[in-house]
Amino acid sequence: MKKRLYEIIFEADTPAGKYFDLALLAAILISILVVILDSVAHIHQRFSQYFLVIEWTVTVVFTLEYLARIWLVKKPWSYIFSFYGLIDLFSLLPTFLGLFIGGGGASLMVIRMLRFLRIFRVLKLSHYSRAGRIIITAIGNSKEKLFVFILFVVSLATIIGTMMYLIEGEESGFNDIPTGIYWAIVTLTTVGYGDISPMTAVGQFFSSVVMLLGYAIIAVPTGIVTAGILKEKHRQNTQVCQKCLLDQHEDDANYCKRCGENLIMN
Secondary structure, rough: OOOHHHHHHOOOOHHHHHHHHHHHHHHHHHHHHHHHHHHOOOHHHHHHHHHHHHHHHHHHHHHHHHHHHHHHOOOOOOOHHHHHHHHHHHHHHHHHHHOOOOOOOHHHHHHHHHHHHHHHHHHHHOOOOOOHHHHHHHHOOOOOHHHHHHHHHHHHHHHHHHHHHHHHHHHHHHHHHHHHHHHHHHHHHHOOOOOOOOOOOHHHHHHHHHHHHHHHHHHHHHHHHHHHHHOOOOOOEEEOOOOOOOOEOOOOOOOOOOOOOOOOOO
């Protein structure tokens, strides 16, 4: 029975596993929809009792799933402190913590915050979607390249912001270097709030160069993640290691490449 449950809960290459994932996806979407609708005053007043029943039903389902995952893996603490384990835990806490907080003043504000913190269950979507897992894995495998890229952008924004501070000065609203860096980040990302802008001809020319540079910079992380996604799409093996929970294995893998655990359960 334990082997069968493990295949259903942790695997996605069996009919039962797919139906399990689809059922949990539906529960997550319903829960998120309830949180969103509950924020509308007139809907909350009319359907709050129904929302409460739905919320507790979903919470009980998620709790049983969370406990089952802890029971099925060989090293429970590995799952509990894993990325998805923490997401699963945090998605349960708001509902349960609401039971221990009384009414009145600040307590009502805390309850309101806890209720809407449930929206973070959207992070669970990637846990039950193979496409979501591919994206998460691709980003994780590209973290060194992305870190170097972000470091480069921060350095570039610091240089540009300092230069803009020297070019424009306080007369144009660039009161200090941090303000210049803020302008540089807004301009490089092509957001352009318009709350601060260069006034001199030199500053406007320089800002035009920064804008064009911003388009080139945006393409870099997209290319890095896309390359990672294309690489991960070739991995069709959905086996999850029962010991270390790694799910990035080759198609013909029989043993976990991280800890050596047998992927074919006895």
